[in-house]
Amino acid sequence: MEQNTxxxxxxxxxxxxxYSEEDTRELAKELATKIHPPLFILLKGELGTGKTxxxxxxxxxxxYKGVVNSPxxxxxxxxxxxRNLNFHHLxxxxxxxxxxxxxxxxxxxxxxFIAAVEWPEIAEGYILSLGYPVLFLHFxxxxxxxxxxxxxxx
Numbered sequence: 001m002e003q004n005t006x007x008x009x010x011x012x013x014x015x016x017x018x019y020s021e022e023d024t025r026e027l028a029k030e031l032a033t034k035i036h037p038p039l040f041i042l043l044k045g046e047l048g049t050g051k052t053x054x055x056x057x058x059x060x061x062x063x064y065k066g067v068v069n070s071p072x073x074x075x076x077x078x079x080x081x082x083r084n085l086n087f088h089h090l091x092x093x094x095x096x097x098x099x100x101x102x103x104x105x106x107x108x109x110x111x112x113f114i115a116a117v118e119w120p121e122i123a124e125g126y127i128l129s130l131g132y133p134v135l136f137l138h139f140x141x142x143x144x145x146x147x148x149x150x151x152x153x154x
Contacts, residue, residue: 107132
C-alpha cells in the first residue's frame with residue numbers, strides 16, 4: 001500500500017496517516033470534495049480510533065453549520081446539508097436486532113443522501129444489498145497517530 005497525501009480521483013485504495021485532529025480534519029475536507037450522493041461510507045475500527053471525529057469533520061466540510069452529535073445513543077442522526085441533501089450518521093454498535101429495513105428506510109424516501117455508518121459489520125450484508133456506492137474507511141492505531149485506509153467498492 002502506498003501512503004498518499006491527496007485522495008486520487010479513482011479512490012481505489014489509499015492509506016493516510018493522521019498525527020493530529022487537524023490532519024483528520026484535512027482528510028475529511030479533501031474527501032468532501034470527492035464524494036457524491038447517493039453514497040454509503042462504512043467506518044470500521046476499534047473504539048477511540050477517530051470514526052466519530054472524522055464524520056463530524058466531514059459533515060462540517062460538506063457545509064453543515066450546526067452542532068454535530070454522536071449517534072451512539074440515538075443510533076441515527078440526520079443533518080440537512082442543503083435543501084436536497086441529507087447526511088445520515090448511524091452508529092450500529094448498540095444495535096441488538098436485525099430490523100435493518102426500519103433503520104435504513106431513508107434510502108427508500110431519499111435519492112440524494114450520504115450515509116456514514118459506524119460499526120457497519122453488524123449490517124454490512126444488508127447495506128451492500130441495497131446496491132448503492134460504498135466507500136470503506138478503516139481506522140487503526142498507528143505509532144503516535146492513526147492510520148486510515150480508504151477503499152472504494154462501488
